[in-house]
Amino acid sequence: xxxxxxxxxxIVRPCTxxxxxxxxxxxxxxxxxxxxxxxxxxxxxxxxxxxxDGLLVSVLxxxxxxxxxxxxxxxxxxxxxxxxxxxxxxxEGARLAAAVSLVLASAKVRDHVADRDGLLxxxxxxxxxxxxxxxxxxxxxxTGASLGFDTAVLVDAVxxxxxxxxxxxxxTPVLSVTEPTETATAAAFAHTxxxxxxxxxxxxxxxxxxxxxxxxHLLDAVEDQAADAAAGAWNPLTxxxxxxxEARRLCDDxxxxxxxxxxxVEFADAGLAHRLLVxxxxxxxxxxxxxxxxxxxxxxxxxxxxxxxxxxxFGPPPVDFGPPPPPPLKPRRGLLAGCAVAIxxxxxxxxxxxxxxxxxxxxxxxxxxxxxxxxxxxxGDCGCGDCCCCPCDGC
Numbered sequence: 459x460x461x462x463x464x465x466x467x468x469i470v471r472p473c474t475x476x477x478x479x480x481x482x483x484x485x486x487x488x489x490x491x492x493x494x495x496x497x498x499x500x501x502x503x504x505x506x507x508x509x510x511d512g513l514l515v516s517v518l519x520x521x522x523x524x525x526x527x528x529x530x531x532x533x534x535x536x537x538x539x540x541x542x543x544x545x546x547x548x549x550e551g552a553r554l555a556a557a558v559s560l561v562l563a564s565a566k567v568r569d570h571v572a573d574r575d576g577l578l579x580x581x582x583x584x585x586x587x588x589x590x591x592x593x594x595x596x597x598x599x600x601t602g603a604s605l606g607f608d609t610a611v612l613v614d615a616v617x618x619x620x621x622x623x624x625x626x627x628x629x630t631p632v633l634s635v636t637e638p639t640e641t642a643t644a645a646a647f648a649h650t651x652x653x654x655x656x657x658x659x660x661x662x663x664x665x666x667x668x669x670x671x672x673x674x675h676l677l678d679a680v681e682d683q684a685a686d687a688a689a690g691a692w693n694p695l696t697x698x699x700x701x702x703x704e705a706r707r708l709c710d711d712x713x714x715x716x717x718x719x720x721x722x723v724e725f726a727d728a729g730l731a732h733r734l735l736v737x738x739x740x741x742x743x744x745x746x747x748x749x750x751x752x753x754x755x756x757x758x759x760x761x762x763x764x765x766x767x768x769x770x771x772f773g774p775p776p777v778d779f780g781p782p783p784p785p786p787l788k789p790r791r792g793l794l795a796g797c798a799v800a801i802x803x804x805x806x807x808x809x810x811x812x813x814x815x816x817x818x819x820x821x822x823x824x825x826x827x828x829x830x831x832x833x834x835x836x837x838g839d840c841g842c843g844d845c846c847c848c849p850c851d852g853c
Contacts, residue, residue, distance in 0.1 A: 468509050468510050468511060469510075469511060469673065469674050469677050469678070469739070469746075470510050470511050470514065470734050470735075470738050470739060470742060471510055471738075471742065472485060472733070472734060472738045473738075473741070476737070476738075476741075477733065480729070481729065481730050481733050484517075484730045485513075485517075485730060485734075486544065486546075487530065487544065487545055487546050487547045488513040488516045488517050488520075488546075488551075488552070488555075488730075489508070489510070489513050490533055490536070490544060490546040490547070491513070491516055491546040491547025491548060491551075491552040492508055492512055492513045492516060492547075492552055492555045492556060492559070493508045494533055494546060494548075495552040495553050495555065495556040496508060496556045496559070496560070499553065499597070499601055500556070500560065500594075500597045500601075504556075504560065504594070504597065506563075506797060506800055507559045507560055507563035507594070508559065509559060511674065512555045512556075512558060512559040514555075514647075514670075514731075514734060514735070515551060515554050515555040515558055515646055515647070515650055516547050516552045516554070517551075517730055517731050517734060518551070518647060518650040518654075518663065519549075519550065519551025519554065519650040519653050519654050520547065520549075520551055520654075520727075521725050521726065521727055521728055521729075521730065521731040522650065522651065522654035522655075522659060522723070522724070522725055522726060523653075523654035523655060523656070523726060524726030524727055525727075526549075528548060528549065529547065529548060529549050530545040530546065530547065530548060531545070531546060531548040532544070532545055532546075533545075533546045550605055550653045551650065551653060551654075553601055553604075553605060554601075554602070554605050554607060554646070554649060554650070554653060556598075556601060557597075557598040557599075557601040557602040557605070557607065557609060558602075558609075558612065558646045559598075560594040560595075560597055560598035560601075561594070561595060561598035561599070561602075561609045561612045561613065561616075562612065562616075562642070563594055564590075564591040564592075564594040564595045564598070565591075565612075565613075565616040567587050567588075567590060567591040567594070568588070568591050568616075570587070570792070571584050571587050571588055571591070572620075575790070575792050576790075576791065576792020576795060577792045577795060578792055595609075595613070598612075605649075605653065606649070606652060606653075607645075607646075607649045607652075611641065611642065611645045612642045612645070612646075615638035615639070615641050615642040616638070616642075618638050619638040619639075622634060622635055622637070622638065623692060623694070623697070626694070626697050626698055627697060627698070628698065628699040629698070629699065630697075630698045631698070632676070632694055632695065632698045632700040632704075632705070632708070633672065633708070635675070635694040635697075635698065636671065636675040636676065636694070639671040639672070639674060639675045640667075640668040640669075640671035640672050640675075641668070641671070642671060643667040643668065643670050643671035643674070644664040644665070644667035644668040644671065645664070645667070646667060647663040647664060647666055647667030647670070648660040648661075648663050648664035648667060650663060651663050656724055658724065659722075659723045659724055662719045662720070662722035662723045663719070663723060665715065665719040666715075666716045666719035666720055666723075666735065668715075669712040669713075669715040669716045669719065670712075670716060670735070670739075672708065672712045673709055673712045673713070673716075673739065673742075673743070675694070676694075676695075676705050676708060676709055676712075677709065677743065677746045679693055679694045679695045679705070680695065680702065680746045680747065681746050681821075683695055683696060689790075702747070706743075706747055709743045709746075709747075710743070713736075713739060713740060713743060716735055716736070716739065717736055720732065720735060720736070788815075788820040789820070790819060790820060791817065791820065796817040797817070799817040800817035
């Protein structure tokens, strides 16, 4: 049995068609900025911890401070951009995102070592992995300290997670399990206010961060529940006896909490932050629970997997065929094997240009560029004013 651990975030996977040209360009600037900040401060290998959600720290920092001289720099050709140059984010937001990503990646490595996953059951390989994790911890702490951010709050959250999971059982509130992740993300989000010179924003951003951490943990549990059950791995929903209906309610509540918290933040330009933390998070929740992307036009599936036709519709009564069969499960790759696959994907542009298996999870993933999970009502470049799916006005 394994512990779930602090979640390494990857829940905001925006569709570039929905982002539109402006937000797509900005999003890629922050993604590449995080990657290059990791390389610049911590070496080439550190780029492997680049993740979608880590760049939110960079996005939030710039959204509050606004464009500033030196906030962009021209990066050289990269395979992930089709060997094109690009203007990428450059500054304290990207470096804070790098520090957070390193510390949380270190926690994930230690978790794999403790679970003796794959090749990590062998002592020499486990020893090497521990050294990598310690190096990432120190590197993240150095960068955090240079920005006035104490990464000890992240390390403390990681250390508390295992103990909380050990004590959790049927009847334990699932939010007690998500608390360390909430605390870690709250601290990171709040510090963006300091970097942006808007300390008054810190309480509201901490609240948004807590809800984001809750969402990240819950969605990870929802998506992995079947695989965890098959592998005998620990899952917070299964361990606490939390039904998926309750998990969905908590996720919807977190979405509302984030939206309300962001209204209290003073932004210079909230465009991309709003798009990612309101629109794309809603899509992430719908995707995890297998519901339509446009909440107010979709017909909800009935319990048990049957489809209920709208009231007053024509045709025979619905037939309940039961839940669909689960997809075949593939064994997860171990840490080092996954790292080798990830590096290969980086170098051959598979992550950017083609649909692929996740290096570690082996789940189907969309290409970074050009991927689209748009619903039938998406027109490709739907801003807040013309998107049928926008929840901003109480939709």
